[in-house]
Amino acid sequence: MSSTVAVAPRRAADIWRRLHGLVCVFKPAGCTVNHCMRVLRHRLAADLNAVEEARYAAAVDGRTAATGDWAVAPVVDSASLGPPLAGLNPRLLTGPAFQPVDVRVARLASLGRHMSGPLLLGVNSGARLAAALRHAGPQVRVHQVTARLGLATDTLLAAGRPTERAAYGHVTRGRLEAVLSGLQAAHQRLMFEHTGLPVNSQAAYELASRGPARPERAAPPVIYGLRCQQFAPPFVTIEVHSCNESSQYLLTLVADLGRQLRTAAVTVRSRCLRHGPFHLEHALLMKHWQLEHVQRNMRQCLVTAARGLTAPLSASLQPVQGPGGGPQAAAGSRAARHRE
Amino acid sequence: MMNSARSCLLSLVSRKQLTRSRGVKHWIDGKPRRKHPVNPEIEDRLPVNKYISEGTRPDNRVYTWGYAELGALGNRNLLRPKNGKKPYTYLHRPMRLWFAELNKVTDVACGYGFTVMAVNRPDYKLFGCGLNTSSQIGQQEARAGHPLERVTSPVPITIPVDDPSIKVTAVACGRSHTSFVTSDGAAYTLGNNAYGQCGRQVLEREDYSSNATVHRVPVDRPVRTVTCGQDHTMFVTECGRVYCCGWGADGQLGSGAFDSRWQALPAGGDLEGERVVKVACSADCVLAVSESGDVFGWGNSEYAQFASVTEEQQLNVPRRLPLGVGKVTDVASAGTMCAVLNAYIVFADRGEVYVWGYGMLGKGPELDVSKEPSLIPPTLLGRNDFSPDNTPVSVVSGLYHLSVTTSGGDLFTWGHNRHGALGLGHTEDRLFPLRVSIPARVTKVACGVDHMAALCREYI
Numbered sequence: 001m002s003s004t005v006a007v008a009p010r011r012a013a014d015i016w017r018r019l020h021g022l023v024c025v026f027k028p029a030g031c032t033v034n035h036c037m038r039v040l041r042h043r044l045a046a047d048l049n050a051v052e053e054a055r056y057a058a059a060v061d062g063r064t065a066a067t068g069d070w071a072v073a074p075v076v077d078s079a080s081l082g083p084p085l086a087g088l089n090p091r092l093l094t095g096p097a098f099q100p101v102d103v104r105v106a107r108l109a110s111l112g113r114h115m116s117g118p119l120l121l122g123v124n125s126g127a128r129l130a131a132a133l134r135h136a137g138p139q140v141r142v143h144q145v146t147a148r149l150g151l152a153t154d155t156l157l158a159a160g161r162p163t164e165r166a167a168y169g170h171v172t173r174g175r176l177e178a179v180l181s182g183l184q185a186a187h188q189r190l191m192f193e194h195t196g197l198p199v200n201s202q203a204a205y206e207l208a209s210r211g212p213a214r215p216e217r218a219a220p221p222v223i224y225g226l227r228c229q230q231f232a233p234p235f236v237t238i239e240v241h242s243c244n245e246s247s248q249y250l251l252t253l254v255a256d257l258g259r260q261l262r263t264a265a266v267t268v269r270s271r272c273l274r275h276g277p278f279h280l281e282h283a284l285l286m287k288h289w290q291l292e293h294v295q296r297n298m299r300q301c302l303v304t305a306a307r308g309l310t311a312p313l314s315a316s317l318q319p320v321q322g323p324g325g326g327p328q329a330a331a332g333s334r335a336a337r338h339r340e
Numbered sequence: 341m342m343n344s345a346r347s348c349l350l351s352l353v354s355r356k357q358l359t360r361s362r363g364v365k366h367w368i369d370g371k372p373r374r375k376h377p378v379n380p381e382i383e384d385r386l387p388v389n390k391y392i393s394e395g396t397r398p399d400n401r402v403y404t405w406g407y408a409e410l411g412a413l414g415n416r417n418l419l420r421p422k423n424g425k426k427p428y429t430y431l432h433r434p435m436r437l438w439f440a441e442l443n444k445v446t447d448v449a450c451g452y453g454f455t456v457m458a459v460n461r462p463d464y465k466l467f468g469c470g471l472n473t474s475s476q477i478g479q480q481e482a483r484a485g486h487p488l489e490r491v492t493s494p495v496p497i498t499i500p501v502d503d504p505s506i507k508v509t510a511v512a513c514g515r516s517h518t519s520f521v522t523s524d525g526a527a528y529t530l531g532n533n534a535y536g537q538c539g540r541q542v543l544e545r546e547d548y549s550s551n552a553t554v555h556r557v558p559v560d561r562p563v564r565t566v567t568c569g570q571d572h573t574m575f576v577t578e579c580g581r582v583y584c585c586g587w588g589a590d591g592q593l594g595s596g597a598f599d600s601r602w603q604a605l606p607a608g609g610d611l612e613g614e615r616v617v618k619v620a621c622s623a624d625c626v627l628a629v630s631e632s633g634d635v636f637g638w639g640n641s642e643y644a645q646f647a648s649v650t651e652e653q654q655l656n657v658p659r660r661l662p663l664g665v666g667k668v669t670d671v672a673s674a675g676t677m678c679a680v681l682n683a684y685i686v687f688a689d690r691g692e693v694y695v696w697g698y699g700m701l702g703k704g705p706e707l708d709v710s711k712e713p714s715l716i717p718p719t720l721l722g723r724n725d726f727s728p729d730n731t732p733v734s735v736v737s738g739l740y741h742l743s744v745t746t747s748g749g750d751l752f753t754w755g756h757n758r759h760g761a762l763g764l765g766h767t768e769d770r771l772f773p774l775r776v777s778i779p780a781r782v783t784k785v786a787c788g789v790d791h792m793a794a795l796c797r798e799y800i
Contacts (some may be wrong), residue, residue, distance in 0.1 A: 151383065162383040167390040182646040182779060184726060185750050189764070189775045205704030205772045209717040211724050225726035241726070261800060262391035 012097065014049040015291065019044070020125035021298035022108070022305055026283035027115040029269070033107055036119060040289055041100040044123070047291035048098040106130045109139070112247020114157060117143075117272025118283040123298070133305075136243045137214060138225060139276030145267060147254045149234040152264035154253035166263040173231040179260045180226040180238065183253075187223040188212070194219040205213065214243055221245040223253075235268065277308025351357040398798035400439035401780050402448060402457070405431045406791025407759035410453040411492035412470035413791060414439055419492050432760025432767055434778050434794065439467070439494045448795055449740075450788030451513030451568075457494060457793075458508035458520065463555065464496035465508045474516040476531035479552035488552045493723060499528060499554050502659035513788070514568035514586075516548075519575075525562025527575050530554045535571050536602025537586030545593050557604050559583050569621035569639075576602060580615030582607045582628060582658075590624040591656025592639035598656055607710050609658035610636055611759060622739045622787070623675040628658065633667030635680060636660055643676040643698035647711035667692050672737035674755070677701055679742050682786060693721060693744055703753045720751045720773045738787030744773060749781025751794060758790040 003291050027036050028303050106127035108120035122130030149168035153160030194215035197204040207213050225241035238257075240250065251267050258265025273280060282304060360476060404413040409429045411419060414437050418428040438458075439445070447458035454470030454477055466479025467475050469491050478497035480488045499508075501522055510521040517531030518540055529538035532548050539557035547793045557563075561577035568574075572586025583604040584593040591598055594607025615631040624640035637646050638658040663680065669691065670681040677697035693702045694713035700707065702716050721744055722730040730748040737743070741755025741762060752773035753762040763776040776782075780796035 085754075091432050095649065159378065161378050162386055165383065165386045165388045167388055170392055170394045178781070181727065181748055182781070182799055185722065185748065185775060188722070188780070189777065192774065200705060200771050202704045202706050207705075208772060209719055211719045212726070223775045227726075264389075270564065 007325060010051055010114040011055060012048045013050060016048060016098070016294075018236065018297070019048075019103075019123060019298075021123060022126050022129060022301040023121050023123055023294050023297050024118050024278050024284065024301050024304075025289060025297075026280070026285050027111050027116055027119040029114055029271075033110055033119060036286075037105045037107065037121060039286070040101070040123075040294075041103040041105055043289045044103045044291060044294065045096070045098040045100045050094040051283055051291070063066060074308060096304050108134055109141075110246070111272060112250075112270070114267075115143075115247055115250075115270045115272060117277045118275045120275060120278060120301075123294070126298075127177075131239050138219075140214060140241060140243050140274075141245065141272055141276070142274040143240045143242070143245075143250060144229065144237060144269075144271045144273055145240055145250060145254060146175045146230075146235060146237045147257070147265045148268050149236065149258065149261070149263055149265050151234075151266050152255070152258070153266050156255050156266055158266045158268045162268070166258075168234055168261075168263040171233060171263060172200050173228060175261065176231065176236060177228050179257065180228060183257070183260075184226045185221055190220065190222050191215065191224075194222065221246055235240050239273075277304050341623070353543060363622075373654045377692045392800075396476075398800060399438065400445065401796045401798065402437040403434035403778055403780075403794045403796060404437050404455065405434045405763045406761040407453070407787070408791075410471045411490050412450070412453050412455050412490075412788065413437075413522060414494050426685055427438070430755075430759035430767070430790075432763065433765045434776060437793075445795065447508065447511050448784070448786045448793045449511040449513040449518070449568075450791055450793055451518065452515045452789045453791075454513065454518075455494075455786075455788070455791070455793055456497070456511050456513055456518050456520070458511050460502040460507060464498075465501060465506075465522075466497040466499055466511070467494040468497050468518070469494045471521040474532035474548040474550040475553075476513070476516050476518050478530060479550055481550060486552075489549075490535040497530070498552070500556065503769060510565040512566045512568040512573070514573065515570045517568065517571075517573070519557075519566045519568055519573050521566050521575075523564050525564070525578065527559055527563040527566055528554055529557055529573060530719055532571075533602070533682075535587040535600045537568075537571050537573050539585045539604045540604060541602055555686050557585075559604055565618070567619040568622055569626065570623045572600075572621075573603060573604075574607075574619050574621065574626065576619055580617070580631065582611060582616050582619055587624075588656075590640040591654045592621070592624050592626050594626070594638045594656065594658045596657050598654065607638065607658050609638065610660040611658045618671060620671045620673045620737065623736050625673045625675075625678065627661075627671040627673045627678060629668050629671045629680075631667065633683070635668050635671060635733075637664055637678075644709065644711045645673070645676075645678050645697050657715055663694070665692070665713050670733075670735045671744060672735040674699070674737035674742055675739045677737070677742060677755075679737065681732055681735045681743075681744075692702050692718065693732050695742070695771060700741075700755045700769060702714065702772055705771050716773065721749060721752055722746050722775065734785070736785045736787050738792065739789045741787065743785050743787060743792070745782050749783070749797070751776045751778060751782040751785060753792075761788075761790045761792055 104124050104127045106122045108130040111117055111119055148158050150166050151162055152164040153162050191213050192208050195213050215222055221242055222243045223242045227239045229239050230237035254265050254267045284293055407430050408418045421427055444460040445457045445534050446460050448454050459467050472480055472491050473489050480491050502610055507523045508520050509523050512519050519529045521527050533542055538555050540555045540687050558617045559575055561579055563575045564578050565576045569592055575583040581796050584607050585602055585604040588600045589598055616628045617630045617631050622800050625645045626639040628636045636658045638655045641655050644652045646655050666682045668680045669683045672679045676699040679693055679695045681693050683691055693716045696710045696713045698709045721732050727748055730746050732744045734745045741754040745751050752775050754770045754773045757767050757769050764774055780798050781796050782796050784792045784795040
């Protein structure tokens with residue numbers, strides 16, 4: 001509520017006029033996307049109201065400091081003609097100026113309740129932008145999924161009610177990687193069939209020659225890559241690069257993986273590491289969902305979005321430098337060396 | 341309040357909930373949010389199911405697909421389906437063959453409407469199914485005097501090999517004849533012999549429809565492998581010489597003449613002193629690769645297959661082809677297209693596939709004729725950021741299409757899609773390689789005119 005004397009206090013209306021764009025927030029595991037959108041709406045509205053309060057308080061401070069009499073009610077200066085009630089605190093009359101329902105928030109893509117990761121939300125006019133980007137083409141997402149072998153539950157999550165136990169001693173890293181590579185290769189044909197180009201055209205051939213291609217629009221999920229990051233039975237961690245997937249699809253994927261390995265598997269944890277060009281570093285933590293941080297994040301998102309979201313269909317996919325380091329970094333450099 | 345009353349009623353009636361996922365309604369069992377936490381003792385009370393043991397090894401499988409009406413796919417249920425369903429004309433996606441689950445299939449070959457499999461069994465070594473109008477899968481009679489023209493399930497082919505320890509090591513099929521090689525270096529043929537392709541004298545008015553003749557071809561060296569063209573046969577011996585017999589009007593016998601002959605004699609020309617490892621031919625254009633990685637060609641060149649050495653439309657003497665692609669490890673020759681697989685030494689055995697000829701070469705609609713070998717982009721054959729080590733290991737051709745298998749166990753096909761022979765799930769032609777969905781690692785592929793068979797190995 002402090003304001004320096006030299007700088008004129010900000011007007012919430014000015015900030016509100018410029019509060020449009022994409023914001024990348026970090027959705028923690030355990031809460032729904034709708035909940036996050038509600039929290040963001042409430043925080044932005046509260047912060048905007050606080051700005052107005054600060055401005056009013058600064059004006060009140062100024063006037064009472066001039067007269068030195070705190071008991072005197074603020075008087076409207078006759079020179080500054082305006083509405084009769086202009087000098088009075090609007091909050092006491094009409095309520096806070098900014099309501100959560102005024103802040104329009106829309107999502108670009110969804111994340112499951114149990115998943116965490118960068119969530120792209122469009123604020124005010126950014127909501128329209130989010131809708132347009134969603135229709136323009138899906139983005140490749142990278143998920144780090146930790147699975148537990150030897151158990152099957154009713155909800156496909158480790159917290160669900162167990163329905164089956166199976167032996168998993170026969171599962172070796174080699175067998176797991178063989179099944180993963182088969183699953184990954186099976187999706188490659190889907191890529192070209194969903195690009196929206198006639199498959200027998202020269203354009204489709206050139207697109208396919210450049211490498212993995214993104215589907216044109218909402219289409220069946222496509223898996224670009226599956227990698228085993230950690231193997232410590234009964235827990236295995238897999239990195240999934242995919243497009244158009246849903247949370248239920250990833251849960252089913254893990255369950256199917258268990259079946260193919262002649263055992264059972266459930267998802268323990270599912271983290272999204274990247275959504276298109278947006279990484280975890282771009283995502284705003286819940287404690288930072290405040291006006292200043294959101295405004296800065298919007299400016300950053302503009303730059304990242306311009307670079308990444310408008311990329312052509314066959315953008316080359318870079319492996320994620322996950323916290324594990326090592327294998328994927330090596331694979332990335334090896335691929336880069338031979339891509340030339 | 342209305343909503344909570346309604347949901348209370350629903351929860352009383354059934355545990356299923358209606359959800360909407362990606363715009364599609366579906367029911368999920370149970371509630372997504374629990375009222376009470378799950379009892380941890382439930383897990384301990386469940387028995388532990390054991391599906392396989394640590395010592396279990398992956399099994400072999402055979403997948404077939406393509407034109408089904410002649411019985412070449414080996415699945416009787418496709419042609420005589422139960423429950424009054426319509427019989428299949430073709431199968432445009434791979435289907436597992438039950439026969440391979442019960443028998444150990446070691447080799448498979450596809451001819452024109454029939455399939456032959458080499459099986460590791462003490463009683464019968466060779467099985468066949470499909471068209472049998474020329475006894476290409478042996479004499480098959482349900483009752484005496486009534487030969488079966490079409491066999492819908494794999495049946496044993498009687499061969500004159502008594503020793504149970506001798507196995508069939510290689511099989512090849514032509515238009516209407518079959519040839520196989522046993523582990524003791526002997527080569528046999530059966531089927532149509534109208535042009536001497538069986539390596540025996542052509543008999544006037546011989547009836548091939550119910551012919552039990554399985555002829556051992558007199559080759560003076562032990563035979564290692566055999567390849568059949570449309571109407572001719574080529575035997576490759578242990579020392580690397582190629583013996584040819586059969587139809588020769590395109591010079592495919594490599595004898596220097598355009599005559600057909602029934603005697604199996606070695607092909608000359610540039611093959612003198614070379615050790616041939618593999619010969620490939622689907623129709624009349626023959627490609628051979630030597631141990632040192634050189635490619636030799638003879639036979640039909642109407643589609644510029646041998647444009648690098650001759651302007652003629654036929655080449656009746658084997659000539660070394662200066663392809664300029666390095667050391668070659670595999671060759672394939674379709675009706676109008678040729679393909680080679682090389683082994684680059686620079687990148688430690690990274691294979692690349694080159695195609696030339698006429699037709700759907702595999703480089704999009706713009707390249708339909710090429711006199712020089714043209715590289716197929718490795719990204720089309722399964723090498724990308726996620727599988728940087730996926731390398732082609734073999735090239736096989738049918739009459740109208742080509743296929744490539746990779747080190748990762750993938751199978752890519754392209755070309756004319758007769759009756760779904762590409763196995764991609766439809767009957768449209770494909771002008772660049774696409775992966776066939778087989779849930780196993782493909783180790784060997786055989787291509788016929790309109791059907792294919794793949795020998796595979798399970799992942800786990």
